Structure formats: C-alpha cells, structure tokens
C-alpha cells in the first residue's frame with residue numbers, strides 16, 4: 001500500500017513560499033478572541049513540492065476508468081464518452097447562464113432543450129419528454145408518479161399494484177415502493193422471459209401498471225411483449241418501460257411500438273454522457289399522448305421560431321427537480337445525437353449487439369449460459385457455477401483475477417435469478433482486438449480455475465489493496481487520518 005501524505009515528508013518541509021508581507025501584521029487573537037484560538041497546531045502534512053505533485057498524480061491514477069481500460073460492467077453501458085461533448089457543454093454561452101435568466105436572453109439554451117426533447121421523442125416513439133429527472137431511478141419515480149396521477153385523475157383509486165418480473169433491475173421495485181405502490185413480483189419462465197400465465201395471474205382490478213426493461217437484464221428480447229402489453233392494458237393498467245437498456249434498440253424498434261406508455265432513459269448510458277464521477281446523471285421521462293398533461297413542468301415550446309416555457313398544465317405532477325434538469329448533461333446528449341444522426345444511432349445498436357454476441361460465442365465453451373439460446377442482445381449473463389462446483393472457485397475470485405489482469409470486472413451476482421452471475425456488456429465503442437484480449441483473459445481464468453485455483457483465491461496481488469470487506473468499505477470508509 002502506498003504511503004499516505006501524512007506519512008511522507010519531514011518537519012519544516014514546504015511546497016510553497018509566501019510573498020513578503022506588505023500589510024501591517026495583526027494578531028489572530030485580536031480578531032478571533034483568545035478563547036477561539038487553537039491550543040495546538042493542526043496536524044498537517046509537511047512535504048516538498050515534488051512529493052506533493054507525485055502523491056496526487058499517483059492517487060489520480062489509482063482509479064479504474066473508461067479512459068484507461070475495458071469496462072464491461074453489465075447493465076451499466078460503460079461506453080466511451082466523446083470528449084467533444086465535454087467541450088460543447090462548457091461553451092460560455094451555456095455554462096455561464098443563470099437558470100433564472102430571462103427567456104429572451106436564453107433562446108439558444110431553450111432551442112437546445114427543445115431540440116433534445118424532439119429528438120428523444122422521435123427516437124423512442126413517444127409524444128413528449130420531460131428532461132428534468134436527474135438519474136434513471138429518479139426517472140422511474142417520476143414515471144410512476146405520472147401513472148399514479150393518471151389513475152387518480154380518472155377517479156380510479158383502487159389501482160395500487162405495480163407488477164415487476166423477477167429479472168427486473170433493483171431500482172424498479174424500489175422506485176415503485178417510494179411512489180406508494182405495492183409490488184407484485186412475477187417469476188420468469190424457464191427461458192428467462194416473461195411468463196404470460198404468471199402475468200395473467202398477477203393482473204387484476206388493483207393493477208396500476210407493469211414495469212419492464214426490454215431487452216431484459218438477461219440481455220434477452222421479450223418475444224411476447226406485444227401480447228403482454230395488450231394484457232396489461234386490457235386489465236386497465238399502464239406499461240412502464242425501463243429504457244436503461246435502449247442501447248440495444250435504437251432506431252430498430254421503439255417502446256411505443258411494443259405498447260409502452262411511459263419510458264425513462266439513462267442519458268448516462270445510451271446517449272454517451274459520463275456516469276457518476278464524470279458528471280451527474282440524467283433520466284428523461286417520455287410519455288404517450290394521453291399522459292402528456294401529467295409531465296413535470298416546465299416544458300419548452302416553440303412558436304414562429306421563438307422558444308418559451310409553456311404554461312403549467314393543471315394535471316402536471318409538478319416539478320421533480322430544481323430548474324430544468326442537469327443541463328450540462330443534456331447538452332452532451334444532444335451533441336451525441338446530432339453527431340451520429342439516425343444512421344449512426346442505428347449502427348450503435350447493431351454494433352453493441354454484435355460485440356456482445358462475439359464475446360458470448362467465445363466464452364460459452366468455458367462458462368455456463370443458464371438462459372438464452374446462445375444469442376443475446378447488448379449483454380448476456382454467464383454463470384460461474386461450474387467453476388464453483390468443480391474447482392471451488394467463485395465468480396468473485398474470477399472478478400478479482402480480472403482486476404489483477406487490468407480489466408474492470410463484469411457485474412457479478414446480478415441478476416439474482418442466475419447463480420454466480422457474470423453479466424457482461426461490452427458496448428459498441430470497443431474494438432475487436434480489445435474484445436478478443438478480454439475473451440482470452442477470461443478463458444485463461446477458466447483454465448487457472450482448474451490448474452491453480454489458489455491463484456484466483458488470492459487475487460488481486462498487484463493492487464494497493466487485496467480483498468476488502470466490501471460492505472464495510474462502502475458503508476464505513478475511513479476517510480480521516482488519525483494520528
């Protein structure tokens with residue numbers, strides 16, 4: 001483990017030199033009062049400039065990032081984030097605007113907002129979008145509030161149940177619960193797909209709607225989606241599309257063609273904007289015509305070439321975030337869409353699915369594929385159960401060995417319906433050589449599981465830390481140096 005900065009340097013070393021004081025000196029006690037002064041000097045590192053520069057430069061290189069290596073984290077769509085989008089979102093005309101600036105002085109920003117809404121509506125086949133929600137899960141909550149408001153507006157107060165399949169992303173039932181619904185989980189069929197009998201049994205007069213992602217988190221396209229949509233609608237419910245997996249369907253099909261009423265997108269996946277530390281998220285919500293009135297306000301309209309904030313609809317669920325959403329992220333997504341155009345977006349999906357199928361084909365000789373027929377959409381879920389049973393090597397061991405080999409591991413132990421799950425999503429932005437090297441690495445690991453399992457149990461050996469108690473590391477990180 002590298003040294004902390006507190007453990008470096010020596011007494012009296014400095015990385016700075018103050019200029020000579022050119023104002024009269026004043027004692028701190030006379031300003032703050034004697035009682036408010038420290039009794040002992042603070043414990044601060046004392047280092048020379050070169051030590052400080054090396055320390056922080058080394059720290060900055062400890063993080064694994066998309067810009068440093070392959071990141072096949074299933075369900076997260078860790079695609080490359082084009083740098084030109086960063087430049088565009090930092091243009092002074094955008095970045096230095098005040099959110100309360102007058103409409104007349106904000107025509108460019110409003111045009112961008114309007115253009116992005118139109119583009120998303122057309123790509124996803126929805127009537128309108130709200131760009132306010134700040135993340136995928138926030139979009140889910142917004143969409144569910146719209147579903148609740150729709151039923152309320154019809155005086156249909158008994159619809160309190162949201163149906164989710166057992167392969168759904170964890171945020172789906174969580175968002176539904178926060179929106180005040182009761183959750184009914186239905187089991188997937190033996191093929192990992194929606195089981196229409198289970199759906200029929202779950203539907204009733206209390207059904208508010210069903211939440212689904214298609215392709216599912218197993219990377220499988222729900223072949224019965226149109227039938228399922230008809231069944232939910234016939235029971236009086238609405239269909240919610242978790243669009244976080246839209247990377248697989250861009251310009252191929254749309255949620256509205258599948259029968260969905262409400263959609264959220266993760267711009268920080270499908271539309272190439274950074275995740276987490278690289279910038280905040282954004283989870284726009286789109287709806288079909290009959291739900292437009294319930295969208296959060298403000299929406300931006302355009303008349304005779306002039307952009308303006310539309311009047312609040314009396315049925316609107318209100319605001320779900322301050323001002324207009326994560327504006328800088330919206331600019332990046334719009335730039336991404338304009339740069340690619342419809343043809344480029346279509347190619348995104350084609351390549352994302354082709355890349356996933358290449359890896360699937362290379363890896364299935366060594367790993368189990370519990371669901372699917374050997375073909376997948378943008379991602380797939382393998383199982384490390386065979387390695388566990390035959391060699392005592394867990395999926396966690398293999399993930400740690402991948403870290404040692406310089407890769408970010410896939411998502412592991414999710415979805416819950418696959419034992420020892422490894423969920424792999426390469427995305428369209430990776431070259432064939434990168435995919436081939438990654439497949440070689442995982443196949444080597446499968447061999448090592450047979451020949452030298454202890455190597456996998458002990459991995460990673462070349463990182464600052466080896467195995468952590470992951471829950472404690474996430475919940476109670478030690479971020480303060482104690483003398």
Ligand SMILES: Cc1ncc(COP(=O)(O)O)c(C=O)c1O
Nearest residue numbers: 075135136137169171242244281
């Ligand atoms: C299928 C799916 N739905 C919803 C979400 C939630 O998105 P967010 O993390 O932006 O809240 C994710 C995130 O990974 C996801 O993969």
